[in-house]
Amino acid sequence: MDLSKLFENNQDHSRKKNGSNRKMILKKQIFSILYLESSKTIADLCHPVNVSIPTMTRLMHELINEGWIVELGAGESRGGRKPVFYGLNPFIRYILGIEISRKYTRINIFDLHNRPLGETVQLDIELKNAPEMLQGLKKELDLFIKKKKIDKSKILGAGISIPGLLDKKTNINYSFPNLGNLPLDSMFSELFEIPTFVEHDTKAIALGELWFGLAKNRSNVLCLNIGSGIGLGMIMKGELYQGVSGFSGEFGHIQMVPNGELCDCGKIGCLETVASGTALVSKAKKNISEGTNSIIKKLVDGDTEKIKLPLIIQAAHQGDQFAIELIEESGGYLAQGIAILIHLLNPEMIIIGGDLADAENLLADPIQQKLNKYTINRIRQDTVIHISELKGLAGLLGTIPVVMTNIFSQTPNIINLNHKLVHDTRSN
Template sequence: MAQALLKEIEIGSKNALLKKRIITHYIYSGNSTLTDLSKELDLSVPTVTKFVSEMCEEGYINEYGKLETTGGRHPILYGLNPESGYFIGVDIKKFAVNIGLINFKGDMVDLKMDIPYKLENTPEALEELCKIISNFIKKTKIKTDKILNININISGRVNPELGYSFSHFNFSERPLAEILTEKIGYQISIDNDTRAMTYGEFLRGCVKGEKDIIFVNISWGLGIGIIIDGKVYTGKSGFSGEFGHVNVFDNEILCHCGKKGCLETEASGSALHRILLERIKNGASSILSNRIKTCETPLTLDEIIAAVNKEDLLCIEIVEEIGQKLGKHIAGLINIFNPELVIIGGTLSQTEDYITQPIKSAIRKYSLNLVNKDSAITTSKLKGEAGVIGACMLARSRMFEC
């Protein structure tokens, strides 16, 4: 159904591009009336009515009943037809993969979390990723010819427009998105994981009308997603948001980017992991001490988060130190961007007040009063699902967003 429209868009017909704008409107606004649509697109109501009628016949749009009003005529609400197409989002973590399937309307149809997987920059790891995605598709109950696009989140430097990843699976001169499309047999797009989390939170999370937003992803690494005037900001090559690699510390800790002194070396999940191991080795006590000393398997970030939430004093102390360091530099972002909303997300955000309170305290201390009073600070609503939900939404918007 939607495949026909995609072919029209590729050809570049004027009518197809207008239908694309209509779909984009419904992606962001949900169900709305023809009058609202005509105002948004700056087109006459008869023109909009003609195209929406065509799209209803073609199966892209459904009627959703009449809008309740206090008097007069009750206008009809229109919105996307959920069954006209499907999209898959893949969120790659350090030790797992999350995969989701949404319908055309954006509702989650299927979700598989924490599929075991080890992220390594090797051809074998790439093949394993393709196998996991293919198995998910085989098990889905929808007609697979209705899957229009798959978006895969990758950490580090990603150029979503050209389909290149420069941090993982970068052992070919061809675009990674092109290679994945061949291997999996479906249209593939790729994007940065933090940007996907930001987009997921924007469309389905804690954002309530704000249009200037910074999302801080404190996971194994550290990155930010930026939304300016309701649009995701990618930068010229898709490399925006590398907050963790701002050089701020005079230390000798080597960051995975190859440089020393990066913010990420002392304010991230990897920093929390390293500092905890160092302090336990030097005699500090934690409920994780025996686990670290007697078990050969590596300690995971999730285990440390669980210890924080069980009120382990050592883990709490380190998290608070990280929050203070991070808050100082988020204050700088607030001074520069003057955002409406700052969202604290990623794995470490699951420690809730243990990290957000020192962040807020440092922001008050280091940002300009006139600026920081404009910026609300909150934690991610979607939590661990932010990345996979964002990946699904990006898979859809890639096909239709103007």
């Protein structure tokens, strides 16, 4: 059996292939368990895979010979011989992470222990120029993979996090029609020559928080992404909530100010127009040009056009009253929106992420204070508000679960197992 094909779609259903298909499925199950749970003994693996110890021993020997699995050493004895633990060879396959935002794209490669291979690379490629952007991205990716001395065929899959209205039924992004009217996953798979899976940026952040951040081992968590826009990723019953078409979580476009400013979406007075990073920057530009006193002016040498969100946050951390008030005001509007979420969904945790989360308590405190005002005590007490610990890393890390859950779901026996395992891991 050619195990280099362990994670390729096997469409051949002829009878003579059935035996090897079953073996392949069993091996994929072992792979998925060891990927999700790091290390297991042969006896531990028998129950979830539903095979006898001799069969499991045979499968494990094959997987070791083929390089997929390594022996990790002996554990504590439970009365008899010390059990031997096995784990995945982390370098047998890799995951390519691509986080596309409006202004830049970040890339990195992860091993099967989810560790990045060196520094993340940030490319200054703008999403609006899609055709040039795609060719540029392909070139940079090929170069990056070559530099890491990795054979492209060893990349299990690429995960893409992308902003915009991404329809999960068709995989078409309606906000960026210049990406082509093709399903994005097949378009990118063909372009990169790597199986590629696409997820909405805020949902990728929520997956990053669920697998690696504060949402780990939790069931009902809301992840806010406050940057140039305002998005919401919802973890419900331990899983990412999509909605009927994947358009859920457009939190930034609930109306906050009747007769307010025009939003990018075409509506008036959306939360984004008053509380996002973009809104903060335009408020700072306007007020400072009109004479408001702030150290931001000094930070940009008097050129208000140079004002960017990180500078406002920096000024606030330095105690600048104007910058602090801007962030407070944003927190107040956000709290009005979050109060609705708390009353509707009764979440156990709300994680505040995105660029504005760098303001830390200067943002979290006003949100908490205003929530005291806007929410019913009894309901609010169930919900803790936290600034993300992963910060800007959540989106890129979230591309790992985007790839792995898609890979696991290609084998029907694995998807149930995967859900069960993730659940079991949580209850430990």
